[in-house]
Amino acid sequence: MIADLTRAERTWAMIIVGGLTVIGLAMAVGGRNDLLGVHGWMVMIVGLAGFAMMIRQFDAPEPDPERLQHYYDAPTRAGIILTLIWAVIGMFVGLWVATLLAFPDLTFDAAWASFGRLRPVHTSGVIFGFGGNALIATSYHVLQRTTRARLPDQISPWFVLLGYNLFCVIAASGYMMGLTQSKEYAEPEWYADIWLTIVWVVYFSIYIRTLMRRKEPHIYVANWYYMAFILVVAMLHIINNLAVPISLGSAKSYSLFSGVQDAMTQWWYGHNAVAFFLTSGFLGMMYYYLPKRAGRPIFSYRLSIISFWGITFMYMWAGSHHLHYTALPQWVQTLGMAFSVVLLVPSWASAGNALMTLNGAWHKVRDDAVLRFMALAVIFYGLTTLEGSFMAIQAVNSLSHYTDWTIGHVHAGALGWVAMIVFGSLYALVPTMWKRPKLYSAKLVEVHFWLALSGTLIYVFAMWNSGVTQGLMWRTYSESGALTYSFIDSLVAMHPYYIARAIGGLLFLLGAIVASYNIGMTIRSPIAETSDDAGQDLPAQPALQAGE
Amino acid sequence: MALSERDKVSGHMTTGHEWNGIKELNTPVPRVVYIFLISATIFSVTWTILMPSWPGINDYFRGLLGADQQAEVRQSVAEGVAERSSWTDAIVDEDFTTIRADPSLMQTVRETGKMLFAENCAACHGAEGLGNPGFPNIIQAPTMWGDDPATIMETIRVGINSAHDETRYGQMLAFGRDQMLPLSDVDRVVTYVQTLSDPAIATADNAEDIGEGATIFADNCAACHGETGTGMQETGAPNLTDQYWIYGGDRSSIRHTVYYGRQGLMPTWEGRLTPAYIKLLALYVADLRTAAK
Numbered sequence: 101m102i103a104d105l106t107r108a109e110r111t112w113a114m115i116i117v118g119g120l121t122v123i124g125l126a127m128a129v130g131g132r133n134d135l136l137g138v139h140g141w142m143v144m145i146v147g148l149a150g151f152a153m154m155i156r157q158f159d160a161p162e163p164d165p166e167r168l169q170h171y172y173d174a175p176t177r178a179g180i181i182l183t184l185i186w187a188v189i190g191m192f193v194g195l196w197v198a199t200l201l202a203f204p205d206l207t208f209d210a211a212w213a214s215f216g217r218l219r220p221v222h223t224s225g226v227i228f229g230f231g232g233n234a235l236i237a238t239s240y241h242v243l244q245r246t247t248r249a250r251l252p253d254q255i256s257p258w259f260v261l262l263g264y265n266l267f268c269v270i271a272a273s274g275y276m277m278g279l280t281q282s283k284e285y286a287e288p289e290w291y292a293d294i295w296l297t298i299v300w301v302v303y304f305s306i307y308i309r310t311l312m313r314r315k316e317p318h319i320y321v322a323n324w325y326y327m328a329f330i331l332v333v334a335m336l337h338i339i340n341n342l343a344v345p346i347s348l349g350s351a352k353s354y355s356l357f358s359g360v361q362d363a364m365t366q367w368w369y370g371h372n373a374v375a376f377f378l379t380s381g382f383l384g385m386m387y388y389y390l391p392k393r394a395g396r397p398i399f400s401y402r403l404s405i406i407s408f409w410g411i412t413f414m415y416m417w418a419g420s421h422h423l424h425y426t427a428l429p430q431w432v433q434t435l436g437m438a439f440s441v442v443l444l445v446p447s448w449a450s451a452g453n454a455l456m457t458l459n460g461a462w463h464k465v466r467d468d469a470v471l472r473f474m475a476l477a478v479i480f481y482g483l484t485t486l487e488g489s490f491m492a493i494q495a496v497n498s499l500s501h502y503t504d505w506t507i508g509h510v511h512a513g514a515l516g517w518v519a520m521i522v523f524g525s526l527y528a529l530v531p532t533m534w535k536r537p538k539l540y541s542a543k544l545v546e547v548h549f550w551l552a553l554s555g556t557l558i559y560v561f562a563m564w565n566s567g568v569t570q571g572l573m574w575r576t577y578s579e580s581g582a583l584t585y586s587f588i589d590s591l592v593a594m595h596p597y598y599i600a601r602a603i604g605g606l607l608f609l610l611g612a613i614v615a616s617y618n619i620g621m622t623i624r625s626p627i628a629e630t631s632d633d634a635g636q637d638l639p640a641q642p643a644l645q646a647g648e
Numbered sequence: 649m650a651l652s653e654r655d656k657v658s659g660h661m662t663t664g665h666e667w668n669g670i671k672e673l674n675t676p677v678p679r680v681v682y683i684f685l686i687s688a689t690i691f692s693v694t695w696t697i698l699m700p701s702w703p704g705i706n707d708y709f710r711g712l713l714g715a716d717q718q719a720e721v722r723q724s725v726a727e728g729v730a731e732r733s734s735w736t737d738a739i740v741d742e743d744f745t746t747i748r749a750d751p752s753l754m755q756t757v758r759e760t761g762k763m764l765f766a767e768n769c770a771a772c773h774g775a776e777g778l779g780n781p782g783f784p785n786i787i788q789a790p791t792m793w794g795d796d797p798a799t800i801m802e803t804i805r806v807g808i809n810s811a812h813d814e815t816r817y818g819q820m821l822a823f824g825r826d827q828m829l830p831l832s833d834v835d836r837v838v839t840y841v842q843t844l845s846d847p848a849i850a851t852a853d854n855a856e857d858i859g860e861g862a863t864i865f866a867d868n869c870a871a872c873h874g875e876t877g878t879g880m881q882e883t884g885a886p887n888l889t890d891q892y893w894i895y896g897g898d899r900s901s902i903r904h905t906v907y908y909g910r911q912g913l914m915p916t917w918e919g920r921l922t923p924a925y926i927k928l929l930a931l932y933v934a935d936l937r938t939a940a941k
Contacts, residue, residue: 245667245668246667246668246670248668316665316667317665318665318667320665320667320670321672388670391670392668392669392670396657397655397662397670397671397672397673398670398671398672398673399658399673399675400672400673400674400675400676400677400678401663401665401672401673401674401675402674402675402676402677403675403677403678403681404672406677406681410685425717429700429708430699430700430715430716430717430718431699431700431701431702431703431708431709433717434695434696434699434700434701434711435696435701435702437692437695438692438693438695438696438701439692441688441691441692441695442685442688442689442692444688445681445684445685445688448684449677449681452678452681456675459657459658460657460658578759578760580732580734580735580756580759580760581728581731581732581734582732582756582759582760582763582764583763584759584763585763586762586763586766586767586770587766587767588766588770588775589763589766
């Protein structure tokens with residue numbers, strides 16, 4: 101990593117980690133009477149460790165200028181490993197909280213192990229840790245291959261990848277200490293948010309600077325999606341996290357919004373986090389790795405265009421469907437529902453475009469579990485978006501809202517779509533990245549595929565049953581016109597489904613562990629003598645030159 | 649840049665773009681997508697015309713159907729109240745004896761009471777009403793304030809040590825902490841109290857302590873708990889001679905109670921539950937108590 105950096109870049113890196121150390125020290129001193137201080141010490145230790153590494157290798161020889169003739173894949177390799185680590189952590193905590201719901205005594209009377217603190221560790225761990233690292237790692241790879249340009253420099257990709265992971269660690273450790281803004285999927289406090297904003301702006305600049313130097317006349321559709329993901333997430337993140345800290349020495353802050361405006365801002369954010377983080381980004385991934393693996397051209401360029409703009413435009417207005425039948429004015433709810441219904445069209449157009457791309461390659465889907473992961477992901481994407489639009493209809497929402505149906509819907513998307521497309525893409529990517537002839541074991545990919553599919557189905561069916569049961573119990577009236585069931589009755593009814601859900605989650609976690617083992621063993625396997633595409637996988641445009 | 653070419657599988661031309669081996673077909677957007685898009689848009693636009701939707705500067709379009717979510721909720725709540733009035737009126741108007749003699753009304757009390765008890769009472773008193781540490785067993789144990797339905801209803805209405813102006817008020821004084829009794833006397837009276845429910849505690853060795861404990865009890869405790877320790881409903885002081893304990897009947901729990909005192913809390917339900925529901929719950933609890941006997 102450091103050996104790749106030029107002397108000038110090493111100096112810059114020293115300044116960055118040095119600055120991080122100073123910021124950490126300032127946080128530790130300013131927040132010495134607050135949990136902010138704990139995070140200050142953590143940041144400082146990270147900064148110092150980076151500084152020590154830089155000093156040790158500062159005088160190492162300058163990197164070989166020949167490297168500029170190759171793509172810069174080291175950050176992608178690191179990102180893949182981080183993706184797998186977060187997958188196992190995030191899914192393990194998911195299994196833990198699922199078990200907690202079935203057996204609530206498992207908190208050991210410890211505050212950090214309570215459901216309220218562990219749940220965001222799970223959601224952030226899988227969405228931001230697992231999903232985010234996968235997006236960063238694959239976006240670096242796709243960006244370079246589809247522009248035929250090397251990343252512009254060797255320091256900003258590392259800054260984004262490692263800075264982003266620092267954010268994830270600060271977030272997760274903060275939740276366990278009880279630090280939260282209480283905004284779903286935006287729990288980290290103000291200082292973590294500011295840090296992520298800086299990281300994200302640099303991420304976008306990497307994209308722009310590489311695209312500006314591309315040696316292809318057109319920008320490939322995958323890059324539209326990755327850019328929409330980066331740009332819109334920046335906008336959502338900044339606006340929803342506008343807050344005033346109670347002091348610079350305190351982790352606590354108060355949102356700029358209150359009441360129903362706060363709720364609307366939060367769900368504008370929350371829904372578009374699903375849209376632009378969990379959909380757009382992973383559609384970008386799908387648009388590269390699926391046709392590449394299938395060896396088929398994209399079914400329709402025109403369909404790509406209308407579905408991209410359809411998704412990008414429609415999603416923005418759909419957030420209010422999270423607040424049906426609340427204090428939110430009815431007219432906002434109506435509009436949210438109306439946009440959500442139309443949103444199904446570009447969603448299905450994307451799914452259809454991907455599935456039609458597989459025409460002529462279905463035999464590969466049958467034989468190749470890697471491609472099957474991607475094909476199944478697209479099917480789950482189609483099912484989940486149909487379900488999403490359906491649940492956005494007010495009459496349906498009145499049954500589904502606040503029930504486990506929502507949890508089932510989210511996991512159909514998160515397990516079926518997001519995780520499957522990630523694992524499929526990683527399996528396709530890993531041998532190329534480490535220049536290995538093939539994966540360590542194709543059989544283990546099969547094992548993972550069936551673990552993932554059965555885990556997802558058990559999970560989703562358990563939550564559908566549980567959610568519909570809950571929803572119906574809550575609205576069942578006796579002949580005398582009073583409610584038949586108390587809330588605790590509905591909890592008792594859910595218990596078997598909660599156990600089933602934990603089993604589904606366990607299967608999915610086992611799949612992720614199998615994947616990590618398989619990829620780890622691939623990395624340890626002997627390097628390919630001559631790669632099939634040796635001499636072809638090279639950029640036409642090297643890194644940013646002096647004076648460029 | 650590759651040239652446009654015909655794809656053998658689909659028969660469509662490619663666009664001529666190529667990215668690291670990925671090509672795109674120039675397939676026209678299938679008609680079904682347009683049909684789907686147009687019908688979804690027609691549905692959505694129609695919906696926004698019918699329902700409150702598009703905002704202006706100071707107001708919003710009310711929709712042709714004149715729907716109003718909040719009015720619907722108010723109406724549906726009113727309808728529910730009207731529907732239930734067939735029996736809630738009877739609960740409020742009739743006296744307890746008449747209601748308890750009416751099998752169909754008691755059927756409603758048992759069904760609805762089960763749900764109301766689970767929603768409002770079970771968190772402290774337990775799903776079956778058998779109590780939890782700090783919260784009394786209200787089904788089997790003798791009640792502190794009286795167990796006729798009217799008294800139970802009053803307890804639910806005003807609560808105990810609650811924020812209600814007419815709250816029942818019950819306090820066990822902190823005899824040890826507030827130095828009303830020396831520690832040795834606390835220990836003696838605790839031994840005596842233990843013998844009230846468990847005579848086997850008394851042995852030749854502690855006969856003297858128990859004797860002094862009885863005197864201390866008569867001087868300090870009997871005013872509320874009664875001469876024989878069987879409790880007094882006028883003061884809400886519990887019976888100490890039975891096997892039911894709110895805070896535990898082992899020596900260390902009793903000692904804790906005598907030393908630090910106790911001031912349990914039962915919230916007032918007036919205003920949170922309708923008079924009909926409060927009366928219904930009283931009937932439900934009284935009914936369970938009768939069944940448990």
